[in-house]
Amino acid sequence: MSAGGDGGWREVAAGVFQRRYDPVDVSVGAIVGPAGVVIVDTRNNPREGEEILRDAEEFGVPVVAAVNTHAHYDHSFGNQAFAARGIPIYGHAGIAAHYERFEGPRLTRVQADPGREPDKDWAGVHLTPPTVPVSAVTVLTAGGREIELQPLPPGHTDTDLAVRVPDAAVWLLGDVIEQSGAPMFGSGSYPLRWGAALRGLLERIGPADVIVPGHGEVVDRAFVAEQARLLEEVAAMVRRAIEAGTPVDDVLPPDELAAYWPDWMLRSALRAGSGSEMQK
Ligand SMILES: [Zn+2]
Numbered sequence: 001m002s003a004g005g006d007g008g009w010r011e012v013a014a015g016v017f018q019r020r021y022d023p024v025d026v027s028v029g030a031i032v033g034p035a036g037v038v039i040v041d042t043r044n045n046p047r048e049g050e051e052i053l054r055d056a057e058e059f060g061v062p063v064v065a066a067v068n069t070h071a072h073y074d075h076s077f078g079n080q081a082f083a084a085r086g087i088p089i090y091g092h093a094g095i096a097a098h099y100e101r102f103e104g105p106r107l108t109r110v111q112a113d114p115g116r117e118p119d120k121d122w123a124g125v126h127l128t129p130p131t132v133p134v135s136a137v138t139v140l141t142a143g144g145r146e147i148e149l150q151p152l153p154p155g156h157t158d159t160d161l162a163v164r165v166p167d168a169a170v171w172l173l174g175d176v177i178e179q180s181g182a183p184m185f186g187s188g189s190y191p192l193r194w195g196a197a198l199r200g201l202l203e204r205i206g207p208a209d210v211i212v213p214g215h216g217e218v219v220d221r222a223f224v225a226e227q228a229r230l231l232e233e234v235a236a237m238v239r240r241a242i243e244a245g246t247p248v249d250d251v252l253p254p255d256e257l258a259a260y261w262p263d264w265m266l267r268s269a270l271r272a273g274s275g276s277e278m279q280k
Pocket of ligand 1: 026072074075175214215
C-alpha cells in the first residue's frame with residue numbers, strides 16, 4: 001500500500017480524475033463535466049465520504065451523483081454522506097441484498113465489539129444502499145457528461161459495476177481489477193466465474209483505453225487480459241479440485257498462482273468455489 005490521500009486528484013484521462021486515499025489505498029474517481037462532478041466510490045465511513053465531498057470542491061462544480069463499483073465497505077460505507085445531501089447514488093441492483101447477507105452482519109458484529117476489527121472506523125456507519133439501483137446497462141448524463149454503467153456477471157462480488165466514460169476512453173472498474181495487490185477473494189466472491197466475467201468485459205475495452213483499478217495505479221488493457229488469464233487459471237484449479245474430490249487443504253496450487261496469491265487467499269477461493277451452489 002503506497003501513495004495515499006496526500007497525492008491529490010490526478011487526471012488520468014480528459015476530465016476524469018483518480019485520487020488514492022488511505023486507509024487501504026482505495027481509488028476514488030471524479031468525472032468532471034461543465035455542470036457537475038460524479039464521484040465513483042465513497043470510502044469507509046461517512047466522515048471519509050465527507051472528506052471526498054470537501055476535496056471535490058476544488059473542481060468548482062457541484063457533486064451531482066455518486067456511483068458504487070461494488071458493495072464492499074471501502075467503496076460504499078461513505079454513501080450516507082452523499083445521501084444526506086440528496087445526491088443520488090447509483091450502484092448494482094444487488095447491493096441491498098449483498099449488504100443483508102455480508103456487510104450487515106459484519107457491521108453489526110464490529111459495532112457491538114469494535115475490538116474485533118480495530119482498524120475499522122464504523123461507529124457512525126448506517127448501511128445506505130444505492131438510491132438508484134442499476135440492473136442493466138445504463139447511460140446517464142450527469143454534470144453534462146455521458147457515463148455508462150454496466151452491471152457485470154458475478155466475479156469479485158455479485159454487485160460489480162463497470163463505469164465507463166466513452167468520451168475519455170476510461171473505465172473505473174473497482175476491485176474486479178487490482179494493481180497494488182492480487183485481486184482479493186473475499187466475502188461473496190465468485191472465483192469460478194470471475195475470469196470469464198473479465199474476459200467478457202475485455203471484448204469492449206479498446207487497446208488504448210485507460211483502466212482505473214479499485215486499488216493502485218491506472219493500468220492498460222494488457223494488464224486486464226493478464227489478470228483475466230490468471231483468474232481463469234484459478235477457476236481451472238478449483239474445478240480440478242472439485243472433480244477429483246480433493247479436500248481444500250490438500251490442493252497443491254500451480255507455481256504461477258502460488259507466486260501471485262498468498263496461500264490463504266487461494267484456499268479461500270477453493271472454499272468459495274467448492275462450497276456454493278451459486279458458483280455453478
Ligand atoms: Zn476494495
